[in-house]
Amino acid sequence: MSQAETKTELADLIRERIRRNGPVTFRWFMEQALYHPEWGYYSRPNQKIGREGDFYTSVSVGPVWGRIMASQFLAAWKIMGRPHAFAIVEQGAHDGRFAYDVLSWLSRNSPELFEELVYVIVEPNKNFEAEQRVLLTQNFKEKTKWLKGLMDLDTSAFLGVIFCNELLDAFPVHRVVFQRGKWWELFVDISGPEDQFHLSLGDLSIDSLRRQLEIIGPREENQMAEVNLKAINWASDVSSALRAGLVLAVDYGMSRTELYSSARPHGTFRCYHKHRLVDDPFAAIGATDMTCHVDFTSVAESGERGGLQVIGFLDQHHFLVGASQTYFSPLIEGSGKMSPDLQAELRQLQALMHPSTMGMAFHFLAMVKHVPELKNLPGLSFGDDPRKALGLCQPPPVNDYGS
Numbered sequence: 001m002s003q004a005e006t007k008t009e010l011a012d013l014i015r016e017r018i019r020r021n022g023p024v025t026f027r028w029f030m031e032q033a034l035y036h037p038e039w040g041y042y043s044r045p046n047q048k049i050g051r052e053g054d055f056y057t058s059v060s061v062g063p064v065w066g067r068i069m070a071s072q073f074l075a076a077w078k079i080m081g082r083p084h085a086f087a088i089v090e091q092g093a094h095d096g097r098f099a100y101d102v103l104s105w106l107s108r109n110s111p112e113l114f115e116e117l118v119y120v121i122v123e124p125n126k127n128f129e130a131e132q133r134v135l136l137t138q139n140f141k142e143k144t145k146w147l148k149g150l151m152d153l154d155t156s157a158f159l160g161v162i163f164c165n166e167l168l169d170a171f172p173v174h175r176v177v178f179q180r181g182k183w184w185e186l187f188v189d190i191s192g193p194e195d196q197f198h199l200s201l202g203d204l205s206i207d208s209l210r211r212q213l214e215i216i217g218p219r220e221e222n223q224m225a226e227v228n229l230k231a232i233n234w235a236s237d238v239s240s241a242l243r244a245g246l247v248l249a250v251d252y253g254m255s256r257t258e259l260y261s262s263a264r265p266h267g268t269f270r271c272y273h274k275h276r277l278v279d280d281p282f283a284a285i286g287a288t289d290m291t292c293h294v295d296f297t298s299v300a301e302s303g304e305r306g307g308l309q310v311i312g313f314l315d316q317h318h319f320l321v322g323a324s325q326t327y328f329s330p331l332i333e334g335s336g337k338m339s340p341d342l343q344a345e346l347r348q349l350q351a352l353m354h355p356s357t358m359g360m361a362f363h364f365l366a367m368v369k370h371v372p373e374l375k376n377l378p379g380l381s382f383g384d385d386p387r388k389a390l391g392l393c394q395p396p397p398v399n400d401y402g403s
């Protein structure tokens with residue numbers, strides 16, 4: 001793809017803004033490219049994930065992902081003492097497939113939790129909400145609820161789980177480069193008779209970015225990186241939204257030390273179109289997915305500052321080793337041979353756990369409020385000390401958990 005394909009309404013809108021106000025931050029550009037309400041990548045009608053789309057996620061591998069996660073939510077509910085009015089809150093629910101798989105499994109396997117359950121989807125995108133309602137309303141009308149943002153949750157009442165898969169890596173980021181002893185920010189500018197897009201360097205646009213780069217510290221000459229301030233703020237929002245329970249965030253990502261190491265001189269920003277990496281973020285703006293890996297250390301620090309306690313940080317492979325024991329044991333015990341459904345589930349599990357693809361690329365960050373016993377969740381059984389793995393300061397901040 002070339003920039004010849006960028007003569008679209010969205011590209012024109014971005015050019016117009018640059019002509020008027022000068023170069024824009026990469027974060028603003030990425031926000032438009034992914035989330036502009038009319039022309040952004042995630043606002044296109046029939047936006048698909050999986051074979052027909054631009055990338056796969058664990059949800060698109062098949063229903064076993066949602067079913068195994070449902071068995072973990074059930075375990076969390078039991079550990080929390082089977083409270084009434086338990087909520088599962090999902091953010092980034094896309095077409096609602098994960099919610100459908102979770103609710104279907106719980107309705108069949110745990111009528112007690114299903115009775116108490118409300119499944120809340122946090123969804124600002126009206127196209128996705130409409131799609132989710134079509135999928136979920138017929139069977140689960142009484143169990144589902146939609147909110148526009150986390151701040152709309154009734155925080156005094158909310159007991160349960162907040163879950164997201166590949167939400168944080170889809171947030172717009174600032175991009176920076178270390179040169180001549182300091183960090184510079186990448187901006188999007190235009191030049192030439194055709195108003196071609198290109199990147200330019202400038203001073204840091206906001207104070208919060210400067211503060212975060214002070215934490216990251218100096219790097220090697222020309223090292224590039226991304227800073228996802230929205231993911232850091234998200235952790236503080238979820239800590240305020242939850243009265244008691246579990247926060248589980250699954251995503252591409254790693255600890256801060258690993259993410260910003262010299263092994264990644266170009267950072268981790270990537271664009272995908274039809275399952276292929278695209279080098280130029282300005283080719284097909286609004287038709288290309290953009291993403292970058294999550295700095296889980298900074299997300300966890302923000303959660304701890306907000307009153308959450310970190311109880312797990314491990315790759316998807318190790319999480320599923322623990323979680324699938326609980327899920328598969330009752331299915332295998334007693335039955336002499338495997339049903340076709342079980343065989344399909346095991347094939348899906350292999351894809352989710354494969355060490356050279358999804359198994360190692362994705363990490364689970366688990367944080368809790370008021371219920372430290374949730375560290376006994378089966379999926380966390382094979383994780384190492386999470387605070388050590390994340391490189392968090394010792395000891396943890398003292399939180400006033402109240403009563």
Ligand SMILES: C[S@@+](CC[C@H](N)C(=O)[O-])C[C@H]1O[C@@H](n2cnc3c(N)ncnc32)[C@H](O)[C@@H]1O
Nearest residue numbers: 042057059091092094122123124165166167170
């Ligand atoms: C990479 S997709 C992942 C979808 C799904 N969780 C999965 O694993 O297949 C990222 C999703 O996050 C959604 N998203 C981004 N920002 C959001 C926000 N602030 N609130 C809710 N959803 C958001 C996007 O619309 C998109 O559906």
